[in-house]
Amino acid sequence: MTLSASEFAYVSQLVRREAAIVLEPGKEYLVEARLTPVARQCGAATVSEFVMRAQQKLDPETQRRIIDALTTNETSFFRDGEPFAAMTNLVLPELISNRSATRQVRIWSAACSSGQEAYTLAMQMEDNLPGGWTYEIVGTDISTEVLAKAEAGKFSQLEVNRGLPATSLVKHFERVGAHWQVSQKIRRNVSFKRLNLASSFPPMPHFDVIFIRNVLIYFDVATKRAVLNRVRALLKPDGWLFLGSAETTIGIDEQFDRVVTGRTSAYRLRSAAAKSAPTPLGVAGKR
Structure with missing residues (x-):
């Protein structure tokens, strides 16, 4: 786990503010898993580094990518029947x-x-x-x-x-x-x-x-x-x-x-x- 408490707080506050998604403490592993591919695509060595960049830069596109990654997109045809x-x-x-x-x-x-x-x-x-x-x-x-x-x-x-x-x-x-x-x-x-x-x-x-x-x-x-x-x-x-x-x-x-x-x-x-x-x-x- 590389996310600090403040970095998790930043992510959870961002997704709550922008998408009303509630990430309670204990979901750090979920944030880490979802943001790892995004961090790699952006050239960051760790999720922590990626989140720190997002905090410093306040780039809307980076914020959008964080929100996209933490939105659950599980679906299938005729789901649940x-x-x-x-x-x-x-x-x-x-x-x-x-x-x-x-x-x-x-x-x-x-x-x-x-x-x-x-x-x-x-x-x-x-x-x-x-x-x-x-x-x-x-x-x-x-x-x-x-x-x-x-x-x-x-x-x-x-x-x-x-x-x-x-x-x-x-x-x-x-x-x-x-x-x-x-x-x-x-x-x-x-x-x-x-x-x-x-x-x-x-x-x-x-x-x-x-x-x-x-x-x-x-x-x-x-x-x-x-x-x-x-x-x-x-x-x-x-x-x-x-x-x-x-x-x-x-x-x-x-x-x-x-x-x-x-x-x-x-x-x-x-x-x-x-x-x-x-x-x-x-x-x-x-x-």
Whole structure:
């Protein structure tokens, strides 16, 4: 371990200030592991040397690289499975019924990392929407590095092996050398932009479905409440919100109710949740 207490404090304060990520004491090993490759790329012999340079220079680009490195970017196609089953079995049939006038669906994949979730949702739209319908998927993340990868839509064999059914690979991807690229038909309906969930959002449209999974767990309660408040303002009155399995709105934002959907759950604005059929899926409500 090469990080001093003051150097760890600098990094933890930086990521908390800029990304609302909480790094408690004891996470020094994580900072060391994540910043080691970045330090080497910048010509520093140790992470300690790299952090000292960052403190002295106060370079925005160096700070961005630190934040990018400490942002968790774990993802895969059809990750955790059940939310996407709920999309196919419950959410999309309801949206197809409720959006028959506009025949359009808009989805936000927040904290999208390198794009697998956004492209998974796009594949579901391609496979399930009736002819004549249109869809838009917006993916956002704080890391410019992973957004560049997401926008390219190009994935290794190992990445497509993680969760992507062979039928979807054949149908929606094209082989490009040693990699697989999402088809142009899908990519034209998916866009990516940088967005910091912990800061005020830029102007955005309202969404029918919002996926913001496995990111709130890194925030303190005040930040979670602020993020959910901003997210709620962008969700259509009868829209659906999906969080990670270890996340909830309960006790944080009482304008949402939890709705059981098969073996997972989603969240709806209270007025919409009250109208959801209680069987066989049910409404869990507050706990």
